[in-house]
Amino acid sequence: MNTNHNTEILIIGGGIAGCIAAISLSGTYNVTLIDKLEEPVDKVGESLAPATQRVFYALGLSLNDDQFENLFLNNLGMQSYWGSDQLQILGHLRNPDGLSKSVNRKKLGLFLREKALEKGVKGFWGFRLFSSDYSNQKWKVICKKDNPKNRTSITIDTDFVIDATGRNSHFARSLGIKRTHFDSLISCWLTVPNTSKNTMSSILSDEFGWWYSAVLPENKRVISYQTDSDIFDKKVFKNFTSFSQLLRKNSTINKLVEHHTEEINFHGVVSANSTKLNTVVGQQWLALGDAALSFDPLSSQGMFNAMANAMQVSELLKTYQLSDLSDPEKMNQFSKQYTSQIESVWAHYVKHKNLFYGVETRWNNSIFWKRRLENAFVL
Numbered sequence: 001m002n003t004n005h006n007t008e009i010l011i012i013g014g015g016i017a018g019c020i021a022a023i024s025l026s027g028t029y030n031v032t033l034i035d036k037l038e039e040p041v042d043k044v045g046e047s048l049a050p051a052t053q054r055v056f057y058a059l060g061l062s063l064n065d066d067q068f069e070n071l072f073l074n075n076l077g078m079q080s081y082w083g084s085d086q087l088q089i090l091g092h093l094r095n096p097d098g099l100s101k102s103v104n105r106k107k108l109g110l111f112l113r114e115k116a117l118e119k120g121v122k123g124f125w126g127f128r129l130f131s132s133d134y135s136n137q138k139w140k141v142i143c144k145k146d147n148p149k150n151r152t153s154i155t156i157d158t159d160f161v162i163d164a165t166g167r168n169s170h171f172a173r174s175l176g177i178k179r180t181h182f183d184s185l186i187s188c189w190l191t192v193p194n195t196s197k198n199t200m201s202s203i204l205s206d207e208f209g210w211w212y213s214a215v216l217p218e219n220k221r222v223i224s225y226q227t228d229s230d231i232f233d234k235k236v237f238k239n240f241t242s243f244s245q246l247l248r249k250n251s252t253i254n255k256l257v258e259h260h261t262e263e264i265n266f267h268g269v270v271s272a273n274s275t276k277l278n279t280v281v282g283q284q285w286l287a288l289g290d291a292a293l294s295f296d297p298l299s300s301q302g303m304f305n306a307m308a309n310a311m312q313v314s315e316l317l318k319t320y321q322l323s324d325l326s327d328p329e330k331m332n333q334f335s336k337q338y339t340s341q342i343e344s345v346w347a348h349y350v351k352h353k354n355l356f357y358g359v360e361t362r363w364n365n366s367i368f369w370k371r372r373l374e375n376a377f378v379l
Contacts, residue, residue: 013164017289019112040109
């Protein structure tokens with residue numbers, strides 16, 4: 001069965017970036033969201049920078065409202081063993097935007113989808129991008145139900161497409177656009193019940209990478225290890241039994257799980273490298289969030305960048321009329337402005353990434369750290 005649908009802006013990807021853009025644009029345009037997942041799933045990366053609150057306020061949402069209950073947990077700061085064996089405390093108490101937050105990613109995703117629908121956004125869940133075609137100043141996008149027992153498809157006619165499909169950048173990739181990968185960082189992560197009253201996050205570097213831990217809402221803790229994909233045998237990250245051998249080498253982290261091995265939820269490996277889409281905007285389309293730029297989790301800026309980028313896109317699309325973007329000159333102006341914004345974000349990210357990694361000098365002969373030093377000025 002095939003359904004036809006018309007919209008002004010189609011956002012492919014109903015994650016955080018896609019939903020924020022949809023909510024912000026909903027008062028100006030007819031917006032449609034589509035995502036391959038029926039509902040959001042748990043993801044690594046729980047940290048919301050204090051400045052994220054500005055985005056929610058701009059959308060008319062306050063983090064103090066009851067509707068955010070069980071979504072967020074205040075984080076007083078970071079316990080750091082980075083660049084030194086001595087513990088350092090990096091606090092947020094003096095930040096004018098308040099404390100950083102640890103967030104339940106799945107619940108936040110559900111919440112933002114609901115808010116988008118309340119704003120009049122049309123949502124199609126469980127549909128994967130199948131094909132797209134541009135003609136007569138319109139995009140025709142075909143999406144199919146990601147279920148072998150349900151062959152439903154949707155043909156969507158739209159004036160503008162936003163690719164918010166994350167690191168895979170499915171729409172841009174379907175147009176033949178490549179990504180540049182600047183390293184091979186991966187993250188292996190797990191969640192475990194939290195038994196500590198200390199809600200500060202922890203970061204600990206070692207010879208081959210770095211550990212991270214943070215308390216999550218609903219009395220959970222996330223633990224992750226970041227390293228390059230070729231440093232360890234892949235079998236190390238296959239399951240918790242093999243991963244625990246690596247974990248036990250760090251006594252500080254091991255204490256967090258040693259009495260909870262039966263309650264551990266091992267999630268496995270995900271990509272965590274720095275990547276950049278070679279072209280982030282084209283004829284009546286653009287890439288948003290991780291689809292445009294993906295960050296090393298050391299920056300703790302992944303979600304904030306996605307949200308801030310979504311707001312930038314919203315303002316840009318409110319400044320330009322969609323009908324104007326069918327004009328080559330107007331589209332060229334739009335493209336230059338958006339590309340400049342993305343390049344500025346990337347330059348800021350690279351500068352700080354190099355700075356943070358440059359602080360750790362204890363293992364300069366280790367391949368992991370040598371790579372960070374060698375690549376410090378070429379991103």
